[in-house]
Amino acid sequence: MPVKKKTAKKILYRNIFVSAVALILIAGLVLSAVLGFADFLVSGEEQTAPPVGEDYLSTLEDLAASLEETLAASPYDAELKMRLADLYLELAMAHGSLGAAESRDAYVQKGEALIQQAGAEFPEQHAIFILKLAILAAFYQDDAIRAERFFREALVLDGENAQAHLYYGIFLALRERGADARLHLEKVLALEPEGSELAVLARAYMEGNALNLPPSP
Incomplete structure (x- = not known):
């Protein structure tokens, strides 16, 4: 049975986001890389990554x-x-x-x-580990229930964590919960200085509307 275009596009963006997450986790995003990723999202072109x-x-x-x-x-x-x-x-x-x-x-x-x-x-770093588990469940294990629980716990522990808001926002958007997703992406912009890596990525998702977010109220 052929995959519907909308579903295929969601899978594509989720796979691209996993790549971005891996870069953040291992080395951290440099601004030029983020801007390139943002350009892709805004253009909306469906491209495939080269094989490993x-x-x-x-x-x-x-x-x-x-x-x-x-x-x-x-x-x-x-x-x-x-x-x-x-x-x-x-x-x-x-x-x-x-x-x-x-x-x-x-x-x-x-x-x-x-x-x-x-x-x-290392319980003193509990918030960091919980966020990693949320990302793992959401983008590697496709376990929405577990991911939701970890994202919420991470934000209870640190409600000002811009990374947690960014990842949770994208997770919600991929689950077609656009209004909630926009709130978290807007929170990233409120927490992060203009031009920072996370702010650029959050704005790209909102302005490029790659995830079909609803307009701001």
């Missing part, structure tokens, strides 16, 4: 192996655990793009296990 190359995949796997060795020597390093968890999610996305569902799911599970472990060991 073997060299790229090999580089990620080598880096993961190196971080695993470092973590074995420093098992209580929270920052290192988060870097490795983020890398596992990047590997999950890479394997998923190649159609390797089993490998993708294995890396998602490894990433989640590290996030859960770090959250238990």
